Amino acid sequence: MQSPVNSLKPNCVVLLGPTAVGKTSLGVQLAAEYGWEIISADSRQVYKGLDLGSGKDLSEYSAGSKKIPYHLIDITTLASEYNVFSYQQDFYSLFKTMRSEGKMPFIVGGTGMYVDSVVRGYDFVPVEENKDLRAELDKLSLEELGKKLLELRPNLHNKSDLLIRERVVRAIEIETFRQSPECAELKKRTGPRPQIDSFVIGTTLERDVLRQNIKLRLIERIEAGMIEEVSSLHEQGFSWERLEKLGLEYRYVSLFLEGKIDSVQTMTDELYHAICQFAKRQETWFRGMERKGVKINWLPRTSDRKARFDAARQLIEDNVL
Structure with missing residues (x-):
């Protein structure tokens, strides 16, 4: 959660913003x-082999001759x-490891839910597959599944999940467990989460500049x-369905x-518009975080990299160090 005024210094710094x-x-x-x-917060860069499409840009993780260590990139496979x-x-x-070593955890990324799960401390519990429940849900239509999920979670944020059967089933499975006595007992055993007092910096650009960058x-x-990257992933045995579920670049390619x-031109045009819409959704998510009490310290909306760096450095020196 965010540090209250006059509290101890933040123990985590976040840099968030939309794509590009x-x-x-x-x-x-x-x-x-x-x-x-750097601790990456990107839902696709965790996967090995998703390089160009996810914008991994690993060559950027250096300043002069100095290599910048990074985490949570290339940690699993499809x-x-x-x-x-x-x-x-x-x-x-x-x-926990970095704080024990006297290091400052520094999150950089644009997957809003990943960042939010840390900043606001989402209350998660591991949920195993419930075969009996799934057998019951198999008898329901997608519409009926959607109604059941909304009964369990009236405040569901991501309505797009209602369009994909397996996601609805999994969401019902998770929510059913969360409301069970077994879940309450599990929470007692797992103990408290680490106390994270984050200082959040946001960066974005004017809409026309952002679209040009995209x-x-x-x-x-x-x-x-x-295109060759996606083709290679399919040749390695990953289905088109699996690749499409990754969204955006991987879906359209x-x-x-x-x-x-x-044609490539049609794909490029459609993908460009999809990424622009995605950037808008990212900014909407960040505004939602602010409405829920997360203070995001926005940098000037300028393409001048030095100006943004200087503004970020000033914020860090005034509030973190």
Whole structure:
């Protein structure tokens, strides 16, 4: 949770923002300045092999001759499902280790739910598959499943989950367990989460500049071999369905390779608009975090990298160090 006024100094720094605003380069500059290590908060960069499409840009993790250590990138494969609970648990482990070594955990990323799960301390519990419940749910239509989930969770935020059967089933499974006596007992045994007092910095750009960045970066990635990357992943045995579920670049390139989009140009145009919509959803998520009490210290909306770095450095020196 956020540190109250006049409390102890923050024990975690966060740099968030939508896609294509230069978070990684700014994060690397700040990490180099203060001797920090970067903890990525990106739901696709955790996967090995998702490089160009996820914007991994590992070459950016250096300042001059100095390599900046990074974490939670390339830690699993597409053979497994990594989710926000996985991220939170991995972060907690890193947080405890880094704080014991006197280091400042520094999160850099744009996956709002991943960041939010740490900053506001989502209350997660591991939920195993319930075969009996799934057998009952198999008899229901997608619409009936959606109604059941909304009965369990009237305040459901991500309504897009209602469109995918397996996600609805899993959400019902999780919520059913969360409301059970077994869950209450498990929480007693697992003990408290680490106390995280985060200082959150936000960076974004004016809408027209952001869209221009998105278009330029998309073209660069296609020219660098993004289509070939997705084709290679499929050749390694990952189904089109698995790749499409990764969203955005992986979804649209997969559709093109399957022959469901007729040309590279059409794919590029459709993907560009999808990424622009995604950036808007990211900013909406961050505004939602602010409404729920998270203070985000926004940097100037300028393309001047030095100006943003100087503003971020001033915020850190006034509030963190």
